[in-house]
Amino acid sequence: MIRKFETELEDLKDKILKMGGFVEAAIEASTQALIQRNPEGFKNVHAYEREINRAHVEIDECCLKLLALQAPLAADLRLVLAIVKINSDLERMGDQSVNISYSGEHYLSKVPVKTEVNLPQIATQVRQMVTEALDAFVKGDVHAAKQVLEKDDAIDQHKADVFEKMKAEMQTHPELIGSCLDMILITRNLERLADHATNIAEDVIFVYTGRDVRHGFGGDSGT
Amino acid sequence: MIRKFETELEDLKDKILKMGGFVEAAIEASTQALIQRNPEGFKNVHAYEREINRAHVEIDECCLKLLALQAPLAADLRLVLAIVKINSDLERMGDQSVNISYSGEHYLSKVPVKTEVNLPQIATQVRQMVTEALDAFVKGDVHAAKQVLEKDDAIDQHKADVFEKMKAEMQTHPELIGSCLDMILITRNLERLADHATNIAEDVIFVYTGRDVRHGFGGDSGT
Numbered sequence: 496m497i498r499k500f501e502t503e504l505e506d507l508k509d510k511i512l513k514m515g516g517f518v519e520a521a522i523e524a525s526t527q528a529l530i531q532r533n534p535e536g537f538k539n540v541h542a543y544e545r546e547i548n549r550a551h552v553e554i555d556e557c558c559l560k561l562l563a564l565q566a567p568l569a570a571d572l573r574l575v576l577a578i579v580k581i582n583s584d585l586e587r588m589g590d591q592s593v594n595i596s597y598s599g600e601h602y603l604s605k606v607p608v609k610t611e612v613n614l615p616q617i618a619t620q621v622r623q624m625v626t627e628a629l630d631a632f633v634k635g636d637v638h639a640a641k642q643v644l645e646k647d648d649a650i651d652q653h654k655a656d657v658f659e660k661m662k663a664e665m666q667t668h669p670e671l672i673g674s675c676l677d678m679i680l681i682t683r684n685l686e687r688l689a690d691h692a693t694n695i696a697e698d699v700i701f702v703y704t705g706r707d708v709r710h711g712f713g714g715d716s717g718t
Numbered sequence: 719m720i721r722k723f724e725t726e727l728e729d730l731k732d733k734i735l736k737m738g739g740f741v742e743a744a745i746e747a748s749t750q751a752l753i754q755r756n757p758e759g760f761k762n763v764h765a766y767e768r769e770i771n772r773a774h775v776e777i778d779e780c781c782l783k784l785l786a787l788q789a790p791l792a793a794d795l796r797l798v799l800a801i802v803k804i805n806s807d808l809e810r811m812g813d814q815s816v817n818i819s820y821s822g823e824h825y826l827s828k829v830p831v832k833t834e835v836n837l838p839q840i841a842t843q844v845r846q847m848v849t850e851a852l853d854a855f856v857k858g859d860v861h862a863a864k865q866v867l868e869k870d871d872a873i874d875q876h877k878a879d880v881f882e883k884m885k886a887e888m889q890t891h892p893e894l895i896g897s898c899l900d901m902i903l904i905t906r907n908l909e910r911l912a913d914h915a916t917n918i919a920e921d922v923i924f925v926y927t928g929r930d931v932r933h934g935f936g937g938d939s940g941t
Binding site: 548549551552555556558559562563566568569572573576579580583658662665666669672673676679707709710 | 772786799885
């Protein structure tokens with residue numbers, strides 16, 4: 496019975512990692528299509544999103560079955576609950592990638608903004624946070640998860656910087672208002688992707704330490 | 719043992735409803751402060767958010783304990799897992815209310831936009847969706863939950879309308895760009911609140927029918 500539970504849990508972790516791979520691919524496809532000004536590339540994002548949504552439903556079913564049939568305890572129970580939450584985060588990351596592809600398609604059809612925005616750098620940092628959060632999950636690496644949390648402020652700062660730059664450009668180049676708005680929305684979507692990576696990292700810390708680091712309360716699970 | 723489980727489950731439902739009450743209060747406080755142009759009102763939002771964050775950690779702990787000690791099955795298990803998810807949604811609704819208060823404070827410090835935006839109507843519709851989703855949860859009312867899902871499109875449409883109106887106003891009144899951007903962000907926050915209410919309604923449908931209505935797959939839980 497124990498061996499069966501461990502096998503099922505490993506299977507569930509594999510499913511989450513495969514879903515995470517689709518999420519990484521969706522982020523990569525949407526940001527690269529935008530950066531390389533290749534609107535064709537956005538089409539792949541929708542294919543990845545379908546896989547993400549399929550995995551979302553399947554993983555929730557697996558978690559329910561595992562809880563019902565195996566009734567795990569302590570760290571194992573925390574792991575299954577974390578998977579339920581990580582599953583939700585990954586699904587919403589698929590939505591954000593699709594949002595980037597919509598704003599990106601709109602953006603590429605118009606005159607680009609004049610102010611320099613280092614989208615490749617922001618996109619790379621966000622993708623790294625996502626990859627590192629998923630790696631921390633699969634390795635149970637609390638230290639790596641904490642490092643992900645520390646990177647979130649830099650992305651918030653990028654978002655705020657781009658917002659101010661675009662506001663200024665809209666004043667001086669009213670003809671570029673549409674493009675500036677797209678750029679604002681795209682960097683907000685990237686920032687939300689980073690937020691979801693942060694949520695995943697917080698879940699990893701909770702699974703492997705039993706400590707809830709959200710909201711600075713630092714409570715113990717007691718189980 | 720069964721009686722104890724039912725008592726604990728009722729206790730957990732009460733906690734979610736109390737948290738939901740703080741979320742409703744946070745939305746009410748942030749939108750009313752904005753509509754009545756009373757910046758003092760935004761202060762209450764932060765007090766409500768602290769209560770929401772406290773409840774978020776506490777409810778997750780209760781769910782873990784309930785799963786560990788009682789190992790519920792079928793509909794009871796789905797209910798506890800739904801509470802885990804609803805808890806996350808409510809916490810993020812607190813964040814959205816805080817975001818409205820930040821943009822709202824900024825907005826009230828400047829010249830208002832000229833184009834008419836029916837914020838009271840949008841805010842009322844969003845608050846109704848939240849209240850109806852929580853009512854559907856407490857009553858286990860699948861029909862009411864489905865009605866919440868049907869209301870989401872209207873909010874998406876409001877968001878899109880405001881976006882187009884503000885884009886046009888920024889072109890004709892570049893001096894109001896800052897205010898127009900605030901209005902865009904505020905309606906996006908309201909739309910995200912409606913999305914979270916939709917998530918809650920989907921969870922209610924899943925708990926009481928065993929059917930996963932997300933992504934149009936309509937899968938059964940099998941437990």
